[in-house]
Amino acid sequence: MSEPVLVLEDLRVTYRTSGGAVPAVRGVSLEIPAGGSLGLAGESGCGKSTIAGAVLRLLPGTAEVSGRVLLAGKDVYELKPGGLRAVRWTAGAIVFQGALHALNPVQRIGDQIAEPMLVHQTVSTPKAAKTRVAELLESVGIPARRAAAYPHQLSGGQRQRVLIAMALACDPQLLIADEPTTALDVMVQAQVLELLADLRRQRDLALLFITHDLSLLTTYCDRLAIMYAGRIVEEGPSGDVFAGPSHPYTRGLAAAFPRIGDRSSRMAPSGLGGDPPDPAALPAGCPFHPRCPLARPECREAEPALRISGPERRAACILV
Amino acid sequence: MTVRSMTRSGAPGVSAAGSFWRQFRRSRQGMIGLAILVAFGILALVAPLIVDPAQFSPVVARTLGNPQWAPPSEFPPLGTDHLRRSVWAQFVWGSRVSLTVGLAATAVTMVIGTAVGVIAGYRGGRLDSFLMRITEWFLVIPFLPLAIALASVLGRSTRNIILVIGLTSWPWMARLIRSQVLTVKQRLFVDRARSLGAKSGHIIRNHILPNVSGLILANATLWVPISILSETTLSFLGLGNPGNPSWGKTLEEAFANGAMTRNAWWYFVPAGLGILTVVLAFTMVGRTLEEIADPKLGKER
Numbered sequence: 025m026s027e028p029v030l031v032l033e034d035l036r037v038t039y040r041t042s043g044g045a046v047p048a049v050r051g052v053s054l055e056i057p058a059g060g061s062l063g064l065a066g067e068s069g070c071g072k073s074t075i076a077g078a079v080l081r082l083l084p085g086t087a088e089v090s091g092r093v094l095l096a097g098k099d100v101y102e103l104k105p106g107g108l109r110a111v112r113w114t115a116g117a118i119v120f121q122g123a124l125h126a127l128n129p130v131q132r133i134g135d136q137i138a139e140p141m142l143v144h145q146t147v148s149t150p151k152a153a154k155t156r157v158a159e160l161l162e163s164v165g166i167p168a169r170r171a172a173a174y175p176h177q178l179s180g181g182q183r184q185r186v187l188i189a190m191a192l193a194c195d196p197q198l199l200i201a202d203e204p205t206t207a208l209d210v211m212v213q214a215q216v217l218e219l220l221a222d223l224r225r226q227r228d229l230a231l232l233f234i235t236h237d238l239s240l241l242t243t244y245c246d247r248l249a250i251m252y253a254g255r256i257v258e259e260g261p262s263g264d265v266f267a268g269p270s271h272p273y274t275r276g277l278a279a280a281f282p283r284i285g286d287r288s289s290r291m292a293p294s295g296l297g298g299d300p301p302d303p304a305a306l307p308a309g310c311p312f313h314p315r316c317p318l319a320r321p322e323c324r325e326a327e328p329a330l331r332i333s334g335p336e337r338r339a340a341c342i343l344v
Numbered sequence: 345m346t347v348r349s350m351t352r353s354g355a356p357g358v359s360a361a362g363s364f365w366r367q368f369r370r371s372r373q374g375m376i377g378l379a380i381l382v383a384f385g386i387l388a389l390v391a392p393l394i395v396d397p398a399q400f401s402p403v404v405a406r407t408l409g410n411p412q413w414a415p416p417s418e419f420p421p422l423g424t425d426h427l428r429r430s431v432w433a434q435f436v437w438g439s440r441v442s443l444t445v446g447l448a449a450t451a452v453t454m455v456i457g458t459a460v461g462v463i464a465g466y467r468g469g470r471l472d473s474f475l476m477r478i479t480e481w482f483l484v485i486p487f488l489p490l491a492i493a494l495a496s497v498l499g500r501s502t503r504n505i506i507l508v509i510g511l512t513s514w515p516w517m518a519r520l521i522r523s524q525v526l527t528v529k530q531r532l533f534v535d536r537a538r539s540l541g542a543k544s545g546h547i548i549r550n551h552i553l554p555n556v557s558g559l560i561l562a563n564a565t566l567w568v569p570i571s572i573l574s575e576t577t578l579s580f581l582g583l584g585n586p587g588n589p590s591w592g593k594t595l596e597e598a599f600a601n602g603a604m605t606r607n608a609w610w611y612f613v614p615a616g617l618g619i620l621t622v623v624l625a626f627t628m629v630g631r632t633l634e635e636i637a638d639p640k641l642g643k644e645r
């Protein structure tokens with residue numbers, strides 16, 4: 025197998041706040057091979073967006089990062105500012121959530137898509153940039169003449185497509201999609217995701233897909249990692265994990281999606297009781313035990329490590 | 345309403361400047377103000393064709409054989425002053441001086457204020473605190489004593505009047521720009537620009553400045569009348585350029601030579617009305633620009 029595009033080794037991120045240290049990510053290790061895709065799922069506040077920021081070193085100054093982030097073989101946290109700027113967008117690019125806010129309202133979208141190319145000087149002349157912008161727009165299904173439009177003249181789905189075009193501008197090896205379809209309606213969401221999947225196939229892109237919607241990840245990702253309270257609690261091939269979860273938390277998440285035509289899930293919608301834990305005050309032992317239907321006394325004592333739970337699968341639960 | 349939303353979304357080729365002008369044209373106060381400014385602008389531009397500045401010398405005025413203290417009926421169109429000079433000529437020339445000083449002083453204010461405001465707001469931290477303390481230091485010094493002291497140190501010339509006004513009025517602009525930069529900096533597209541590897545200079549040029557430029561333009565327009573009034577004040581206090589009669593200078597001389605007690609209204613009324621009209625026109629245009637730049641201020645929306 026070729027060198028992985030992204031490797032996280034025991035990544036830890038702690039936010040220093042006036043109320044004390046808040047550990048948002050507590051020792052996450054994962055790997056995405058070239059052309060592979062990983063879905064990262066979890067509830068709000070489990071640290072999944074912090075991981076997205078940590079990969080390109082975009083976290084605010086209050087965040088303390090330890091562990092290693094290897095992007096295309098380079099340790100992002102060892103790079104000098106110039107080297108870091110060079111890696112950003114050429115090795116890994118982000119498709120932001122909230123397309124309206126990620127676009128500058130007073131700049132034409134063509135100029136915004138050209139921006140990464142001009143910053144990284146991957147094109148030599150404005151004319152070449154224009155041609156490339158037209159190509160990119162066509163590749164995401166927007167007519168090239170719309171390059172002269174301002175963001176407010178586009179629909180929500182078109183704006184999200186523009187952000188995807190922008191992410192592709194410097195031919196990155198890895199796309200980080202952080203809730204890329206949050207504010208879109210279901211039909212447009214499906215179109216945007218199909219587009220992402222097509223582009224991945226054509227360009228052999230690796231994808232880190234972050235969302236709380238488990239069913240999307242199963243469709244669009246090879247592997248799945250479930251996060252709870254800043255750690256990965258289960259990972260494995262996406263179909264297997266969704267169909268036969270090992271961790272009680274994954275089971276709760278998977279059960280929260282009703283199956284169409286299934287009477288029993290219609291009559292008794294299930295899900296997880298309780299709220300996600302406060303990262304600043306995690307419960308002792310397994311952080312999931314207060315909400316776990318299968319919790320035992322020993323769950324209060326030690327936090328379980330990830331262990332093999334099946335072929336290519338790992339889960340962090342003593343019951344595995 | 346429908347028409348507006350159609351023109352907004354249905355015409356991708358229309359430039360931002362075009363839609364700005366369309367909105368401006370809809371405002372009656374903006375158009376009246378603009379018409380007045382254009383009229384005075386033309387007057388100021390053609391002033392050298394109408395008036396020979398040499399005639400402001402009392403010696404030349406005497407050799408021309410002008411009467412002294414002549415009302416408009418005796419020496420049309422606006423009579424003469426105590427030194428036999430034509431008041432009309434002074435009025436025309438004064439429009440040139442007042443507009444030049446107003447615009448140039450505003451430009452100085454804008455350049456310093458924008459530079460300080462953008463750097464303080466964008467960089468933040470200690471540099472921000474340092475620049476803001478300097479700004480406050482300038483803010484707490486009363487304008488007139490500082491301006492008078494500076495003007496007398498630098499000497500009496502039109503260029504120094506411009507510098508004095510610019511150097512004393514930038515702090516307001518710096519604070520205004522800084523606050524706007526602080527909000528723009530928080531927007532996601534600035535993070536996006538940083539995440540794609542852009543340097544600070546690029547982000548400021550491409551993302552910060554274009555998003556505060558509407559505010560800068562509107563405030564620049566509102567700052568011109570303040571600069572004109574400052575020039576008037578300084579000239580009235582005798583700190584203006586004696587050889588270059590501005591409207592403020594005219595008022596000062598009329599006052600100092602007893603035009604009011606002589607009932608020589610033609611000496612001071614034109615200059616006073618000129619200042620009033622130009623200041624009002626700039627304010628009208630500035631308010632309109634401000635409403636377009638910040639739609640929340642508009643009443644009808």
